[in-house]
Amino acid sequence: MDLLRTWNHVFKLDPNKPISDCDLDIICRSGTDAIIVGGTDGVTFENVTDLLERLEGYDLPLILEVSDMEAIAPGFDGYLIPMVLNSQEKRWMFDIQHEAIKEYGDIIPWEDLAVEGYCVLNPEAKVFKKTNCRIPEQEDVLAYAKMCEQLLHLPVFYMEYSGTYGDPELVQRISSELKETTLVYGGGITSGAQAEEMFAYADVIVVGNIIYEDMNRALETVRAVKR
C-alpha cells in the first residue's frame, strides 16, 4: 500500500448511498487518485461487492476501508484498517482487529493492508458516536500523531472530521510534526477553496458527502489540488 503516499485527492464512496451510473462515471474520470469505499452504517457484503463491480472497469486504485468484518469483500486493490485512537473503548483500537486476524489470519493479504491511526474530531459524526470517542484537546491530537509515527510506526494518520469542516490551523500543526506517516484529512470539504486550504497541509484530502449533494462542487475539489 505504498501507493497511498503518492495520492493527493481521494473520493470516498459510501456503499449505503445510492449513486447513478452517470455520477459514478464522472467521479471515476475526474482525475482523483483513488476511490475509497467506506461508511459507518448499513455497510454490507452485498452493497460493498455491488459497488466494487460497478467500479472495476476504471483504471483507479479501489480501496476498501474496513468498518465491519461481515462486509470485507475480496477484489479490492488495498484495504485500510482503522484504529480509532480517541475511542474510549479498546475494542475499536485492538479487539476487532484481533478478532479478524484470529478468524481470517491465514487468508489475509498482508501486503495489501495499511493501518490508519484514526482520530475522530467531529462529535456529531456517526463514527464518533459508534466508536464512543472523546473529543481530544489540540495537545492530545498532537500526541496521537506522534504516537502514530514514533511508537506505532503507522503509515497513516487520519484526521476525521466527517460531515464538518475542520480546523486548518490544527491540520497545519499536525502536518509539521509528521515526517514519515502520511497525513490524511477528511471532512466537510465542499469547495475548491476548502480543498486547497486543507491540501496546503495534509498529504491527502478525502472528499465524501459533497459527491451526493453537488457534483460540480465535488469536481472543484479535484481541480483545486491537481492544478
Ligand code: 1GP
Ligand atoms: C468521511 O473523511 C471522509 O470519512 C470525508 O468526509 O463526507 O464530510 O466529505 P465528508
